[in-house]
């Protein structure tokens with residue numbers, strides 16, 4: 001995998017096929033400023049094109065996944081600056097990564113931190129994590145997808161309450177509401193759990209995994225009829241892959257499949 005070194009990230013491959021990206025700007029509780037996002041986009045693109053990588057885990061520290069967009073960086077922006085540069089649009093690059101990303105959330109995931117966590121395909125957290133969209137307390141609103149993704153994740157009434165009050169959501173509550181797939185007892189268990197899930201995903205056909213992620217994501221944008229049609233077409237297309245033949249023949253022969261990733 002990549003040998004580039006980053007100023008605000010730690011990158012490793014702790015399990016076969018798994019890239020671990022750790023946000024590392026401890027002095028600012030991993031507040032998300034442009035240089036960090038540029039590094040994050042760079043490493044995600046490299047991992048996405050790395051043939052040895054099958055899944056990615058994104059985490060922060062025990063104290064903070066990320067405490068939001070960097071308030072000090074953006075406080076003096078004008079409308080013209082923000083609109084003119086399409087401020088924060090570059091954060092969405094993460095949603096164009098084809099391989100599954102699991103966010104392992106410990107500590108604060110506030111504002112842009114919560115939004116970044118929700119851009120991942122699977123959210124894991126520890127029970128003591130703190131999610132929230134506190135932008136209303138700063139005289140503004142979520143700007144990196146929070147109003148849309150939180151509402152899809154937990155429903156309109158709960159999302160309205162969270163966004164209009166700025167009240168936080170505990171990790172325990174996040175899992176009960178479906179914002180997170182699981183809440184673990186400790187930060188270490190959360191990261192280990194994410195790595196184990198990523199390792200499992202990385203053990204499957206990369207073609208099938210990519211297709212599965214693509215069709216699930218379509219459900220967020222399409223109505224049920226178009227979504228089911230899209231799924232069926234992609235399902236049909238996988239009969240053209242070697243891995244479908246390998247997987248189904250292995251089942252019939254009672255053998256373990258050896259994926260070709262083709």
Ligand code: CAA
Nearest residue numbers: 027028029031067068069070071072110111112142143144
């Ligand atoms: N931006 C810039 N710096 C931040 C930051 C942020 N979002 N969050 C924390 N920091 C900095 C603090 O300024 C502080 O720096 P100094 O030591 O230089 O003063 C350092 O990180 C440690 O933070 P605290 O001393 O505040 O730590 P705490 O434990 O007392 O409080 C906290 C932790 C509750 C998370 C508090 O830091 C906080 O409320 N942070 C801001 C959370 C927030 O409002 N996030 C939303 C940002 S807006 C946004 O994200 C817009 C969008 O939709 C994209």
